[in-house]
Amino acid sequence: MSKVITAHAVSVDGYLSGHTPEDQAEFGRGLGDAAMLFDWYSDGDTPSTTFDGFRLSEPSARFFDALASRLGAAVAGRTTYEHSSHFSGGSPHPTAPLVVVSHHDVPEISEAQTLVTTGIADAIAAAREIAGSKDVGVMGGAVASSALAAGLVDEVVLHQVPILLGRGRPFFHELPAHVNLRLIEAVPAPGVTHLHYEVVR
Incomplete structure (x- = not known):
């Protein structure tokens, strides 16, 4: 069966952006020091074989x-x-279609995207059907936390950047109970350490 993975670049203190919680803009403006969380996408000399323009x-x-x-x-x-x-x-x-999970209709949804309004479990089920034998990636702190709380995540990847932001938007939201992780792999690299965990059930 395919696996469900959540991955994100985070600071050492667990933030995915430098915004205050009141700031609604997550990407593209007002990042401040949090822009450093994404420098490793472009500050290397090895082109990505998956994402055009990434040089790691x-x-x-x-x-x-x-x-x-x-x-x-x-x-x-x-x-x-x-x-x-x-x-x-x-x-x-570039090759994995997107499923958007929302409590309400999304008028902007395109024909290439799938909207699910009945919760995270149904969204992941729809994504599994689309993915076939391949895995499903879960994006965003709130959705990842909901999927973790529902026991739907198999692996967690943190691209941990050596900075303490002190405040901002945390990756993990409040969970109803603790989640045990087992470290599979830790890959140190310039400007980032890739931490790959398995969710222990």
């Missing part, structure tokens, strides 16, 4: 492309969808 260090490219090549569908919440300009009607991944 060799260890980052090896880790990132191995992970990205596993995905056959992606799931994102309404907030991530809105803050990412609807992914221009496509997907954040």
Whole structure:
């Protein structure tokens, strides 16, 4: 069976952006120091084999492309969808179609995207069907936390950047109970350490 993976660049203190919680803009403006969380996408000399325009260090490219090549569908919440300009009607991944999970209708949804309004479990089920034998990627802190709380996530990947932001938008939201993780792999690279965990059930 395919696996469900959530991955994001985070600071050492667990933030995915430097915004205060009151700031509704997640990406593209007002990042401040949090822009450093994404420098490793472009500060290397090894082109990504999956994402055009990404130039990573060799260890980052090896880790990132191995992970990205596993995905056959992606799931994102309404907030991530809105803050990412609807992914221009496509997907954040070049070959994995996008499923958007929302409590309400999304008029901007394109024919290339799938909308699910009946909860995270149904969204992941829809993504699994799209992905076939490949894995499903879950984007965004709120959606990832909902999927973790529902016991639907198999692997967690943190691209941890050596900075303490002190405040901002945390990746993990409040969970109803603790989630045990087992470290599978830790890959140090220039400007980032890739931490790959398995969710222990």
